[in-house]
Amino acid sequence: MSSQLLGLDFGGTKIACALADPAGTPIAEVTIPTDPDRGAHQALERTFAAVDGLRANCPGRLVGVGVSTMGITFEDRTELAPNVAGWAELRLPELLRKRYPDVGIRIDNDVKAAAFAELTWGALHGADPGIYVNLGSGIAAAIASGGRILSGAHGASGEFGYWLRSPYEGAGARDGSAPLEEFAGGAGVRRRAQTEVGIETGYAGLLRRTDPESVAMLDGIVAEICWHVTNVAILIDAEKVVLGGGYLRTPEPLLSRLRASLDRHVPYPPQLEIGRFGSNGGVSGALALAVAAAQVDAR
Numbered sequence: 001m002s003s004q005l006l007g008l009d010f011g012g013t014k015i016a017c018a019l020a021d022p023a024g025t026p027i028a029e030v031t032i033p034t035d036p037d038r039g040a041h042q043a044l045e046r047t048f049a050a051v052d053g054l055r056a057n058c059p060g061r062l063v064g065v066g067v068s069t070m071g072i073t074f075e076d077r078t079e080l081a082p083n084v085a086g087w088a089e090l091r092l093p094e095l096l097r098k099r100y101p102d103v104g105i106r107i108d109n110d111v112k113a114a115a116f117a118e119l120t121w122g123a124l125h126g127a128d129p130g131i132y133v134n135l136g137s138g139i140a141a142a143i144a145s146g147g148r149i150l151s152g153a154h155g156a157s158g159e160f161g162y163w164l165r166s167p168y169e170g171a172g173a174r175d176g177s178a179p180l181e182e183f184a185g186g187a188g189v190r191r192r193a194q195t196e197v198g199i200e201t202g203y204a205g206l207l208r209r210t211d212p213e214s215v216a217m218l219d220g221i222v223a224e225i226c227w228h229v230t231n232v233a234i235l236i237d238a239e240k241v242v243l244g245g246g247y248l249r250t251p252e253p254l255l256s257r258l259r260a261s262l263d264r265h266v267p268y269p270p271q272l273e274i275g276r277f278g279s280n281g282g283v284s285g286a287l288a289l290a291v292a293a294a295q296v297d298a299r
Contacts, residue, residue: 004060007286010069012083016283040086064294068113068286072155104293113285115142120288122276127240136246137186226261244275
């Protein structure tokens with residue numbers, strides 16, 4: 001019986017499941033809705049059922065499981081993942097080990113997982129150090145150094161959605177606030193567009209509008225993103241910056257504005273690329289984690 005890997009990408013609106021060969025090449029995939037209001041346990045049970053269906057059609061011996069998921073996962077809880085009811089209390093590592101005993105399992109935050117896919121197979125490969133920046137519903141980054149993704153003391157390295165936008169910022173992480181993400185992330189942009197401009201739209205909608213208020217709002221969002229990403233590049237003397245997330249479905253004007261900012265302000269300007277995996281970054285990251293889990297388990 002052939003060996004298989006399993007990649008699971010848990011998101012606030014959808015869950016992607018993929019079986020792959022030992023090299024991480026997908027052989028079967030399915031996506032199901034998260035139904036976040038119905039709670040964490042039903043989402044996990046429906047995921048297991050979807051995986052059982054995949055494996056029934058593609059039998060094989062499971063040798064590694066990789067999980068890309070919301071927030072920061074600990075043994076007894078998950079932090080910084082408010083979008084699915086009950087997810088904070090979910091003992092995800094324990095539940096996965098019970099479901100897939102005697103199989104190597106690796107779990108990481110969704111942005112770090114996407115960065116790991118780019119580091120393993122994509123645009124970050126060989127970059128040292130490099131930055132992966134996710135721009136979309138969430139705003140976050142991951143730093144690659146020495147062939148690894150920097151985790152941080154609590155697994156929260158790169159969560160620059162929590163960055164302060166000025167020295168006078170009032171609310172912060174302890175208040176449940178993420179200042180940069182609330183200004184420039186997808187949900188924050190939609191709220192601001194409604195209250196400040198009086199329109200129902202998000203980042204993609206602003207790109208299509210020509211009225212002065214929308215143009216000014218978009219300019220502020222792009223300028224803010226460029227400012228923060230440029231500062232990260234200066235901080236770590238990055239060799240390469242790789243962009244991913246929903247905002248990059250339409251790269252301009254963000255890509256050219258960031259290129260100009262990096263060239264002007266960074267002492268040694270890094271390369272700048274759009275990531276290889278796009279909207280599949282989460283599940284690709286899960287499969288990269290599964291490859292790593294299988295290799296460790298085989299030792």
